[in-house]
Amino acid sequence: MDDKCQICQAIFIPKPYSHNQKYCSKKCNRKAYYYSEKGQIQSKNALKKTMLRYHNDLEFKKRWQEKSHRYRISQKGRETKSKNRKIYRKSINGMLSDLKYAQSPKRKVSLKAYTMSFKGKMNSLRASLKRMAAFNSIIHQFTEYEWINTLNNANGICKDCNTYVGTRKLTLDHIIPISKAHNGQVYTIKDVQPLCLRCNISKRDTINEVCV
Ligand SMILES: [Zn+2]
Ligand SMILES: [Zn+2]
Numbered sequence: 559m560d561d562k563c564q565i566c567q568a569i570f571i572p573k574p575y576s577h578n579q580k581y582c583s584k585k586c587n588r589k590a591y592y593y594s595e596k597g598q599i600q601s602k603n604a605l606k607k608t609m610l611r612y613h614n615d616l617e618f619k620k621r622w623q624e625k626s627h628r629y630r631i632s633q634k635g636r637e638t639k640s641k642n643r644k645i646y647r648k649s650i651n652g653m654l655s656d657l658k659y660a661q662s663p664k665r666k667v668s669l670k671a672y673t674m675s676f677k678g679k680m681n682s683l684r685a686s687l688k689r690m691a692a693f694n695s696i697i698h699q700f701t702e703y704e705w706i707n708t709l710n711n712a713n714g715i716c717k718d719c720n721t722y723v724g725t726r727k728l729t730l731d732h733i734i735p736i737s738k739a740h741n742g743q744v745y746t747i748k749d750v751q752p753l754c755l756r757c758n759i760s761k762r763d764t765i766n767e768v769c770v
Pocket of ligand 1 (some may be wrong): 563566567568581582586
């Protein structure tokens with residue numbers, strides 16, 4: 559006759575020499591002991607003993623810290639950490655702390671610093687290129703770094719009207735307008751150019767390639 563393990567709910571065949579076997583394996587047996595009253599007291603005492611030694615034995619403390627550091631940077635440790643963090647984020651406490659952090663002045667300062675930083679600017683540029691491509695079903699076959707390079711080479715001068723407007727005011731213009739592009743048209747770095755906003759708007763749908 560088969561039995562059901564009280565810990566993992568698996569069906570198991572009891573060992574012939576055992577009477578009243580409750581758990582499928584040694585592992586489940588140990589788990590059951592850990593959750594029992596006796597097991598809880600024992601593990602609490604063991605933890606107390608370990609913590610006492612941790613605070614009094616410098617050598618032990620050092621070894622413990624090294625061991626936990628090794629675990630944290632290991633594959634398993636990292637996976638466990640991200641798993642636990644995900645669980646915490648979905649819990650009520652995690653949501654509340656997220657909300658609290660989102661409204662805190664600390665968050666505002668760090669967000670501002672991030673958007674002003676090189677990494678933040680690159681990420682927002684990458685996101686806007688991606689959004690533009692997805693919205694118009696075209697493909698941008700250049701990176702944000704290539705575009706920044708093109709911008710820097712333009713020295714703040716519009717390719718169309720040849721006036722200086724400054725690098726910050728140059729906009730990305732598709733030489734073949736997006737409205738004339740076919741579905742899935744590929745734009746490489748040579749198919750885009752920096753234009754001032756006025757030229758970009760007045761260009762509208764005309765194909766007006768500027769010779770470089
Ligand atoms: Zn089991
Ligand atoms: Zn212009």
